Amino acid sequence: MASKIRFCLFFHGTIGNDCNWNLAMSHPATVDQPDRPARWVKIPVISVLFEHPDLGYVLWDTGPHPAVTGGAWLPPAERELFFLESNPDQTLEQQLRLVGISPRNINLLILSHLHWDHAGGLVYFQKTEAGEKIIVAEEEFKYALLKTHQKKNCFCQDGYCRHDFVLSDIQFDFWNHTGELARDFTLLALPGHTPCVLGVMVKVNSGDYYLFPGDALFTRANLEPEPHPPGLIYDSLAFYRSVELIKAWKRRYRAQLIYPHDSEQFKFLRLAPQWYE
């Protein structure tokens, strides 16, 4: 195991959706253009593998369920709004292969939240070491269960897919605050987009800090020039508080933000098998 921290980025395809989901009311009809057409955007889906001297291989998020490719997994209403374009090389299993490992080699799995584009790869972790203690925020877990069990035919509701996380042979370990999980590896509790997104901040071998806000900030446009919530929002006031927390940590550690769904930034990211170290 490496003596210093490093990470690599996995790419799980792109989601096509209306731009207003990512940036609320960013493309409204106007007096001059009352019939202005909606704007369709394509955003990347990523997960992150960290190598940590004490924790081992830590995976943050898993990408979508392998069956989502082609649309078989999501119900028609969801497929109408969000279309995943991906290929078989972009499943979590194949992405892990790029760095020579498999789900069985992962020592710890952290889920930023339980939406289908982040939690679908949980299916790979049944009966694994990481599957015995998956870290997720308790409020997130409760809300996802509620959303996917309260009505008839609601197995997929508001971005949560019951089949993604109601699985045999996995257990969860709840983490609800901002604090250090291990040396130079901090989890940030970031409510807003959902009841609680868990972001990560790490200091890598070179001494540089990287902050992963998860879907607390889909893209740079949710942060700059002014905080701007997404259309997919659970608690808009909490969104602004989470933005302040992210800004404070970014400033204090001169951390570089890596957004989860930013197609502009994505052009400049290095993907696995390359490492940031």
Ligand SMILES: [Zn+2]
């Ligand atoms: Zn997402």
